[in-house]
Amino acid sequence: MAAIKPPGIPIERGKIHEFANSILDDNPMYHDTDAAKAAGLPGVVAPPTYLSVAAHFTSEEEMFSHLAKLNLDLRFVLHGGQEYEFERPICAGETLTPEMGEVKSYQKEGKRGGVMQFYEIPTLFKDQNGKVVVRATSTIIQTGGVVKE
């Protein structure tokens, strides 16, 4: 597939509306620009987990080359956790630029899947002024095999 990567991540009203619907949230701050402006914000607010849409704006090549560096076996990879820390609300109309930080890794003995290798992948999102507005951390777990519940 062609790798199309627009510069930065545009925070858009329509995408926020669609995303908020998909997480079953009808909060007017996500859907109604007037409501957001009445609260003193420049546009509708992005829900806390909205930046997971960053995947839309990252080419497959880039994503896989990043994962390739970690030498993961994609059959046995779990999303262990996710964290977002906001300096301020993210609103429609701005563009954020992600910057991947250094990956931390450590091992734990798993109860169900043998030795588990943890990777913490930090990403900083900067606004148009170069200010860090969101710090995100994804935790990816490489298990020794299929994890049964």
Add this chain to the structure above:
Amino acid sequence: MSTVDWKSLKEGEEFKFEVNGFTRTHFVKYAGAGGDFNPIHHDETFARMAGLESVFGMGMLTAGVLSRVPAEWFGPASVKKYTVSFRSRLWPDDNVTFSGKIVKLYEEQGVPHAELEISAVNQKGETLIRGSSVVRPWNPS
């Protein structure tokens, strides 16, 4: 706009809602909106080949629905930190209770903050997500 009286908050206060009957359509809608096209979440044939009974929901879908706890309670602009760890899978037909509880109230540079414990638990009592969130009033300057 949520109208929280930050001065009258108490530790132990709770917020809770339920979503009954998750469907494959929820997973597919989230795939489109969130960009997670791992076939294990939408392709039944693929999921069975991977040894699973059916497709299952993305952790970030459950995490997204759970974010309604701090966002609806305190207002989306008030969410300062949102942290989740994934424990069990979300399956079609699951009924899930999403809840949060204030575990700590404190001030930072004169601004009131609340720390919440949050969780998503299915009809069998299994924890899908355990997490925390920090909220504070957001006053645009």
